Amino acid sequence: MAGASLLTLIDDIATILDDVSVMTKVAAKKTAGVLGDDLALNAQQVSGVNADRELPVVWAVAKGSAINKIILVPLALVISGLANWLVTPLLMLGGLFLCFEGVEKLFHKFFHAEEHIHHDPKKLIGQDESKTLEVLEKEKVKGAIRTDFVLSAEIIVITLGTVATAAFTQQILVLTGIAAVMTVGVYGLVAGIVKLDDGGLYLASCKGKNLVAALKRKLGFGILWFAPHMMKTLSVVGTAAMFLVGGAILVHGIPMVHHTIQHISNGINNGFLQSVMPTLLDGVFGVIAGVAVLMVMLAVKKLLKIIKVK
Numbered sequence: 001m002a003g004a005s006l007l008t009l010i011d012d013i014a015t016i017l018d019d020v021s022v023m024t025k026v027a028a029k030k031t032a033g034v035l036g037d038d039l040a041l042n043a044q045q046v047s048g049v050n051a052d053r054e055l056p057v058v059w060a061v062a063k064g065s066a067i068n069k070i071i072l073v074p075l076a077l078v079i080s081g082l083a084n085w086l087v088t089p090l091l092m093l094g095g096l097f098l099c100f101e102g103v104e105k106l107f108h109k110f111f112h113a114e115e116h117i118h119h120d121p122k123k124l125i126g127q128d129e130s131k132t133l134e135v136l137e138k139e140k141v142k143g144a145i146r147t148d149f150v151l152s153a154e155i156i157v158i159t160l161g162t163v164a165t166a167a168f169t170q171q172i173l174v175l176t177g178i179a180a181v182m183t184v185g186v187y188g189l190v191a192g193i194v195k196l197d198d199g200g201l202y203l204a205s206c207k208g209k210n211l212v213a214a215l216k217r218k219l220g221f222g223i224l225w226f227a228p229h230m231m232k233t234l235s236v237v238g239t240a241a242m243f244l245v246g247g248a249i250l251v252h253g254i255p256m257v258h259h260t261i262q263h264i265s266n267g268i269n270n271g272f273l274q275s276v277m278p279t280l281l282d283g284v285f286g287v288i289a290g291v292a293v294l295m296v297m298l299a300v301k302k303l304l305k306i307i308k309v310k
Helices: 002-030 032-046 051-082 084-111 129-162 168-194 196-204 211-253 255-266 271-309
Strands: none
Touching: 051 084, 051 129, 051 168, 084 129, 084 211, 084 271, 129 168, 168 196, 168 211, 196 211, 211 255, 211 271, 255 271
């Protein structure tokens, strides 16, 4: 009897773990777009610091990211337990913010590029160079942690939407698992990205006339050529992912738009186009939503300036 009870318990645990594994995979797939943007943004945030300080900066931001998730995961569980109806509105707000952030990034890139002023840290009055660099490093860390908080919140909310109907234990396991995997994965990759050019430089400077040394130099020069292109690609993919992920969240939250997109997609005869059309239209809707929010924000700013002048 005891043996049968033990086997039943083991079977129940295995079932729960299997369900958690499936839900974690689904959640990871849904948050992959945010992850791409998280990677690009954090790699850019820590760039520009001294080479010997890159890894300490990444570690500091990673610790801040872990604290962000320690705050966000219990908060998400409280919302799920006490106000489950808030999950969909929060998802919609997260999706809308993603779309707005993507449009704002493009807007500033193409229309306000001249406003990006690069300050020389040595020119700050009343500070020596070492103190100035330390202050700038701390500012970079704080900025990266603030960015991470927003992106982590979106990841947690998207994950919560995936497991909203699951048992509370499964919600805890999936949310904790996603939070841990995303933190370790993102900042492990960021550390590799920011040190990639150093690795290429090390290989490119290898001495010797034998075949191995020549191959190392070729590989090093290849890495040095590839690293900046990879950063640009990450940035482009991250921005596109913001519209695709944010747009998909908004579309699924608005039944009329969702059914319209499905109707358009079903009317296409080409199999490949039919499969990718919903994703493309989600992205287009995301761009439109982001532009609408940006226009409202710009109008509000202009109105506040007029009121301030009066």
